[in-house]
Amino acid sequence: MNEFNNILSVSELTNIIKVTLEESFSDVSIIGEISNFKAHVSGHWYFTLKDAGAQISCTMWRGVNSYVFFTPQDGMKVIVRGKITVYPPRGNYQIDVRSMKPAGAGELQAAFERLKQKLAEEGLFDPEHKQPIPKFPKKIGIVTAIDGAAFQDMKSIAARRYPLAELVIASCKVQGEGAAKEIVSAIKLLNTRDDIDVIIAGRGGGSLEDLWAFNEEIVARAIFDSKTPVISAVGHEIDFTIADFVADLRAPTPSAAMELATPNKDELFVFIDEFSYYFTEKIFEIIADYKEEISGITSSYGFRIPLDFIKSRNQYLDNVLFRFQNFFDNKILFNKNRLELLESRIQSFDTEKILRRGFALVSQEGKIVSRKEKFDKDKSTQLKFYDGEITIKHG
Amino acid sequence: MAKKKENSFEDSLQRLQEISDMLEKGEIGLEESIKLYEEGINLAKICFGTLKEAELKVTELKKQLEDGLKDQ
Numbered sequence: 001m002n003e004f005n006n007i008l009s010v011s012e013l014t015n016i017i018k019v020t021l022e023e024s025f026s027d028v029s030i031i032g033e034i035s036n037f038k039a040h041v042s043g044h045w046y047f048t049l050k051d052a053g054a055q056i057s058c059t060m061w062r063g064v065n066s067y068v069f070f071t072p073q074d075g076m077k078v079i080v081r082g083k084i085t086v087y088p089p090r091g092n093y094q095i096d097v098r099s100m101k102p103a104g105a106g107e108l109q110a111a112f113e114r115l116k117q118k119l120a121e122e123g124l125f126d127p128e129h130k131q132p133i134p135k136f137p138k139k140i141g142i143v144t145a146i147d148g149a150a151f152q153d154m155k156s157i158a159a160r161r162y163p164l165a166e167l168v169i170a171s172c173k174v175q176g177e178g179a180a181k182e183i184v185s186a187i188k189l190l191n192t193r194d195d196i197d198v199i200i201a202g203r204g205g206g207s208l209e210d211l212w213a214f215n216e217e218i219v220a221r222a223i224f225d226s227k228t229p230v231i232s233a234v235g236h237e238i239d240f241t242i243a244d245f246v247a248d249l250r251a252p253t254p255s256a257a258m259e260l261a262t263p264n265k266d267e268l269f270v271f272i273d274e275f276s277y278y279f280t281e282k283i284f285e286i287i288a289d290y291k292e293e294i295s296g297i298t299s300s301y302g303f304r305i306p307l308d309f310i311k312s313r314n315q316y317l318d319n320v321l322f323r324f325q326n327f328f329d330n331k332i333l334f335n336k337n338r339l340e341l342l343e344s345r346i347q348s349f350d351t352e353k354i355l356r357r358g359f360a361l362v363s364q365e366g367k368i369v370s371r372k373e374k375f376d377k378d379k380s381t382q383l384k385f386y387d388g389e390i391t392i393k394h395g
Numbered sequence: 396m397a398k399k400k401e402n403s404f405e406d407s408l409q410r411l412q413e414i415s416d417m418l419e420k421g422e423i424g425l426e427e428s429i430k431l432y433e434e435g436i437n438l439a440k441i442c443f444g445t446l447k448e449a450e451l452k453v454t455e456l457k458k459q460l461e462d463g464l465k466d467q
Contacts, residue, residue: 136405163449164404170456275411276439282418283432290425
């Protein structure tokens with residue numbers, strides 16, 4: 001009966017195991033590959049950590065897992081830190097995970113590739129899902145941190161290029177705990193409005209870890225589900241995220257995204273200017289065409305008939321006038337001559353009367369000498385009598 | 396598409412293009428052409444002014460709906 005000396009109840013034994021394990025493994029770090037990952041609606045995570053020879057169950061509670069910047073995926077190698085806990089009702093043990101990080105730099109890249117592959121197979125990146133980006137957006141939705149440099153860049157580019165637009169920012173965290181969820185709700189928030197023409201979702205440059213939120217599946221799905229077209233704008237030119245593949249348009253940087261979303265004011269000025277020039281040029285051309293048409297009509301034979309008639313009448317009138325003119329001119333000339341003749345006769349008639357009475361007219365060199373002092377004894381003198389003239393030569 | 400804006404910038408640009416096309420075709424009379432010309436010049440002037448005087452507006456959308464959306 002010796003072998004039954006120390007009899008323990010199941011609970012007692014489990015309790016000893018619990019104390020032993022929990023005291024010995026209150027702070028352990030374990031490396032392993034994730035499998036059976038489940039994010040429960042309660043917010044807690046359940047998964048198994050395994051390697052080639054063993055596996056162990058893990059839990060990570062809601063308040064703690066929000067500090068993990070990435071969402072774990074099956075196949076991802078991670079290092080977790082936590083403690084062993086024993087759950088007596090089930091007789092099992094697990095790791096209560098306090099923190100988690102990728103096991104190496106390649107892990108995130110591998111996770112990225114896996115998600116990319118999965119979503120590509122689902123068709124989330126297919127070109128037929130891409131929505132066109134409007135050319136003249138009235139309202140541009142922005143999903144980024146309102147106090148970030150990216151937002152400042154976007155604002156100044158919008159102000160320079162197309163100040164007619166309104167920026168509607170749904171501010172959110174873009175890195176660290178809870179960033180992915182905030183990005184998702186910001187996209188959804190903008191989608192509750194029907195006046196947003198395009199959404200730009202992004203942030204400035206950073207490490208792969210910083211940009212990770214844009215590699216999360218929930219963000220990819222929110223972009224895919226967005227009714228409003230989305231331009232992704234994450235990091236620098238070289239950074240590619242899952243968001244870039246699923247977005248309707250990928251911009252290399254936030255600044256570039258704003259340039260893609262807006263027309264250029266200066267080009268618009270030129271565009272409008274060209275219309276003004278064109279309109280003016282065209283209307284002159286139209287008027288000139290009409291003028292030409294009119295002058296074509298007026299110079300046609302039909303229009304010339306009345307003009308020719310007028311011309312011939314004109315000529316006739318000129319002739320008549322000319323004849324009248326001649327007639328009157330001749331008449332005037334004739335009368336003028338007659339008048340002159342009469343005048344000289346009247347004059348001569350005057351002196352004749354006097355000479356007839358016996359007077360004589362004294363003249364020297366053709367001038368009448370009417371006074372004594374005008375007489376020049378050295379000149380020859382003409383005397384005119386009624387019946388004739390004599391000349392008294394000097395000497 | 397709740398309501399069509401009475402005269403957005405984009406609509407104005409579209410109208411300019413229409414006027415340009417109509418003048419180009421030359422199928423309309425002189426009076427109509429002159430009317431279109433006046434409309435076009437006026438519209439261009441308005442567009443120019445609108446763009447020149449515009450100032451960027453920024454509104455922040457507060458997340459009143461956030462809690463409701465989180466559960467989705």
